[in-house]
Amino acid sequence: MAPPARRPLALSASRAADFRQCPLLYRLRAIDRIPEPRTRAQVLGTVVHSVLEELYGLEQPERAPERAAGLVPAAVDRFYELDGGTEVVPHAARPEFEAEVSALVSALYGVEDPRRFSPAACEQYLVTATSAGTPLHGYLDRVDLAPTGEVRVVDYKTGRPPNPRYQDQAMFQMRFYALMYHRIHEVLPAQLKLIYLKNGSWLTLSPDLATLVATESELDVLWSEIERAGRAGVFPPRTSRLCDWCNHQALCPAFGGTPPEYPGWPGSRAVPGRDTLPGSPISEEDER
Numbered sequence: 001m002a003p004p005a006r007r008p009l010a011l012s013a014s015r016a017a018d019f020r021q022c023p024l025l026y027r028l029r030a031i032d033r034i035p036e037p038r039t040r041a042q043v044l045g046t047v048v049h050s051v052l053e054e055l056y057g058l059e060q061p062e063r064a065p066e067r068a069a070g071l072v073p074a075a076v077d078r079f080y081e082l083d084g085g086t087e088v089v090p091h092a093a094r095p096e097f098e099a100e101v102s103a104l105v106s107a108l109y110g111v112e113d114p115r116r117f118s119p120a121a122c123e124q125y126l127v128t129a130t131s132a133g134t135p136l137h138g139y140l141d142r143v144d145l146a147p148t149g150e151v152r153v154v155d156y157k158t159g160r161p162p163n164p165r166y167q168d169q170a171m172f173q174m175r176f177y178a179l180m181y182h183r184i185h186e187v188l189p190a191q192l193k194l195i196y197l198k199n200g201s202w203l204t205l206s207p208d209l210a211t212l213v214a215t216e217s218e219l220d221v222l223w224s225e226i227e228r229a230g231r232a233g234v235f236p237p238r239t240s241r242l243c244d245w246c247n248h249q250a251l252c253p254a255f256g257g258t259p260p261e262y263p264g265w266p267g268s269r270a271v272p273g274r275d276t277l278p279g280s281p282i283s284e285e286d287e288r
């Protein structure tokens with residue numbers, strides 16, 4: 001298979017987390033773009049997000065739990081049609097998979113009633129830059145706008161909620177999104193909300209300007225480290241217990257492997273102005 005075309009890079013919340021976890025992991029994913037097998041958890045996240053997007057696309061009174069449940073089989077059909085993804089979810093496992101999607105969708109009603117408000121946007125791809133020029137991009141699952149003008153940025157998670165010790169890491173993604181939103185719209189989101197559909201729980205954060213300024217500095221420092229590593233071609237492995245879940249052990253010197261020849265730094269993506277783009281140069285599954 002021909003390698004994917006190279007393109008200048010921008011920072012997403014997921015790749016930022018990768019670089020912090022392990023610079024080599026960042027390189028293999030963002031620069032070499034070594035394909036990784038899709039996981040059932042990723043596919044589950046994608047299907048649940050598509051159902052929720054469709055649900056919020058209905059008229060408000062139509063968003064009853066039964067209607068939401070009725071959207072699930074078609075979303076699973078689409079997954080099979082588009083993806084032919086029988087390796088990840090074999091047809092024999094469809095009933096169990098579909099039941100899991102239904103349970104996650106139904107859990108939303110324990111957190112909020114979708115009939116009581118309409119989002120300003122769903123599945124919105126944003127691209128922008130910090131004031132120092134660090135290019136940023138990512139998906140916002142949902143943006144709510146209160147009648148009083150307050151903005152809430154919402155992200156759905158289909159995995160387990162984090163241990164309280166790691167909640168800051170979970171909220172990093174939300175601070176990242178809030179910063180992008182602020183850079184584009186010049187509006188400070190009043191609330192960032194992470195909804196964990198697995199158990200119907202949620203985390204919220206009400207960011208102030210100082211929080212976003214600190215996030216911006218944090219990302220500028222991180223991006224300059226990535227650019228430096230990228231120009232030098234030096235991305236050392238950093239082992240941790242997360243290596244158990246890494247798909248690249250065979251290419252990792254820490255596990256006796258050899259990385260492919262470094263293809264060179266593809267450069268930073270130019271961001272001409274504050275912008276919101278349709279379509280996507282990154283995988284949504286990256287951000288789930």
Ligand code: SF4
Pocket residue numbers: 022024025237238239240242243246247248249252253254255
């Ligand atoms: S196995 Fe661990 S050290 Fe090696 S690339 Fe993966 S995360 Fe990094």
